[in-house]
Amino acid sequence: MRTRRKLLTAAAALTVVPLALAGCSGSGAGGSSGGDPKTITILDYYNNEPDKGLVQELLDQCAADLGLTIERESVPGKDLIQKVLQRASSKTLPDVLMLDNPDVQEIAASGALAPLSDFDVDTSGYIDGIIEAATYEGEVYGLAPAVNTLGLFYNVDILEAAGIEPPTTWAELKEAAAALTVGDQYGMAFSAIATYEGTWQFLPFMWTNGGEETDLQTPENAEALQLWVDLVNDGSASQSVINWSQGDVKDQFAAGKAAMMINGPWNIPALNETDVNWATVQVPVNEEGQTPVAPLGGEVWTVPQTGDAEKQANAAEFVQCMGSDEIALQAAETRFTVPTRADVIPEFTEKVPTMAAFAEQVVNARSRTGQLGEEWPTQATVIYNAIQLALTGKATPDEAFEQAAEG
Template structure:
C-alpha cells in the first residue's frame, strides 16, 4: 500500500465513531480475577485458565484444545477449552464482558475486534511483552485498534484471482494484472456456454468482502462511498455483469457458489480465497492457477482485506494475563504457523515462515504476495463496519439488478453510513 493511502486509511480508522457498549467493563473475570493486580495468583501456583473459540467442528475442536494445553504446560497451567457456535459467538462474548466473566484467552474474528477492544475488556499485547518483530505489518494492523495491538493471528488469508489455465491458453489470454486487462480477458473468455468471470455478490460479508479490493486498490474508503474513487470501483465491478461477462445471478452467489461455477467450467476466472484450493484440486480435469487481484493501473498495489482469527488476552489479573500471553505467543510459534498453513491453505503471519510455505506449496505464492499489502477488513470503518457492510451490499445488488446507477447507489449508501 502506498504511504499516502496507508495514512488515509489510518486516519479514517481513528476517526470512526465508537459504539457506547459496556464501557464500564474494563475488568474481566477470567475465571477468578477482578482486574489489575488485586488478588492475583502467585508465579508458582498451578492455574486453570479458560479459552473461548468457535472451532466446534472436529477435529478442529480437539486439535485446538490439545494445542492450548501443550502451550499451557510450559507455564504450569491447564486450559478449559470451550467452543461456541459461530452464529452465537459474539453474543456470548458480549454477555461475558457485561457480566465481567471473561475467559483468559479469547479468539476473535478480526472484523469483530473493534467492538470488543473498545469496551476495555482486552489487554493491549504491547503491555505483555509479546515479540511481534517477525510479523507482516499487515497482520499487526489486523490486530490493532486505535493504535493499540490487541490480537495476533497465527495465520491469515485473503482473496486472489483464480483462472482456468486451459481456457486462457485456448483463448490466447494472459492472466490479467490490471482492470483493463481483466475486462478484456473476461470479454474474450465469455462464450455461449460460459461466462468469462464470476464472483460472490450475495448480500452480506462474502459479497462485500469480494468487492473491497476494487474499492481500496482504487484509493477508495469505506467511509467515503460517494467519493469518485468508490463510485468508479463500483462502476467497473458491476459493469462486468451489466456487459454480460459475469452472470447477473451473482447477486445470489456465495463464495462457494462462485467456486462451483468455476470448477464446473461455467466461468473461466473467479475471485475467491485459498480455502477453496482443496475442492479445486479434487475437481477432475481442472487445471487452475492464481494471481493477485488486478489493480486499476500497472504498478499499483493490490489492497485486499485480510482474513483470519486473532488470539487476544482479556483483562483479568497480572499473573493470569502473563500466562495467557505466553499461550498466545506459543500459538503463534513459527513451527505451528507453518504446520497450520500446510493443513489449512493459509498464510503464516511470520514473513520468513510465509516464504517457507511458498517453497512447499508454490500454489500459495499469489496469496502470500497479496497478504503483504493487505489491510484489515474493518481498517477504515472500525465499529461502523456492520452498517458499511450492509450498505455496500445494497449498492452492489441495486446496480446489477438495474435499480440504480453506481453514483446514485453509492450516494444512498453514504447517506446512511454518515447518519449512523
C-alpha cells in the first residue's frame, strides 16, 4: 500500500542509523538536534532491508549535495504516528519527517508541519495524486520522490498455455479466472482482509466504476463488490481471500496456486527470485473506455515545526532535494516504484519496462485522503467491513455498505 503504516513489519527494534558522513553521530537522532544548523535529524519507518539501505543511499546523496550532516532514526511502521504525536507534544520533532501519504493531512492538521510555501519550495511538475495527498487546506506540506500503486500480475506461461490474453475488462477477468481455475490452482487472487489492505485492494474496482468514498451506498460501489463476490462464489478465487494479506496473495501466486493476482510492485524483488514468468497490466475496468483509477501508495518527506528557522530552511532544501528528478529516478529504479515527477516517467519506463503498467496506473492514481482528509480511516473501515460481510454471505453487495456503516 502499500499503505505502509499497516503493512511494514514491526519485528525490528527502534534503531538509530547515523549516515556515513563526517562528524555524524547517532545521539539525539529523531529530535531536532539543536546546535549546528548544518546537522539535521531525520525520522522514517524504513527499518527493514532492503528499503532501509536503499533509502539511506538517497539520504546520503542529498546530504552530500547540500553539505549537511544528518542523524537518522528508523522505527517500525506501526510506531511512527504515535511517536510523532508524542514528540510534537514534547517539542522534540525531527528536522525532516517521512510520513505515509495518507497520514500527512492528519499531522498537518495538528500544526506539527510547516507548509513548503514558507520556504519557496517548488511543488510544480509532480503527478496530481501525490500533491493532493500532501495538501491540507490549500497548502502543500511534503514531497515524494517515488510512489506505488496496484496492478494485475499474471503468469505468462499459464495464460499462454490456456490461450488466454491478459484481461482488460471485468467480463474478461471473470471469464479468464474461471477458465484458469484448475485443480488446486485458482484463476484469481486478491486480498479482502479486514484491514486497510482489503480496502486498498478494492479501491481500483470501486473508483474505476465511478464509486466514491463520500457516498458508499451507491450502485457503482455495489457493482464493484458484486464482482469480488462472483469471483469467490464461482470458485475462481479462494474463499480464503478474506484472510489473506497482500503478502499471502503474492505467496499464492509465486507457488503457482493463482494464475493472476492484484498486487503491487514491491513484490517484484521476491517474484524475481522465483521461476514464475510473470507480467503485469493495469487493473481491469468494468467497461471498455473507462480509465483505470487506483490508489496511490508511498511516502512523503516533510518539514516539522521545530522553532529553529535556520534548521527548517535547511530541512526544506533537503526535502526539495528528495523530490528532485535525480533522486526520483534513482528511488524508482532501485525500489520498484514510480517517479512522481511527470517528466521523469518516460525515461523510467524505458529503463525499467517491467514497470510500464504501474507507471500508466500511477498517472491517474488517486490519493485516499483527497476527498475526506482526516475522515478517510473511518470510511476505509466501513469499506473493508462491507467486503467481509458480502464475501461471507452475511449481506448482499447492495446491503453490505449500509450494514457496515451501522455496525
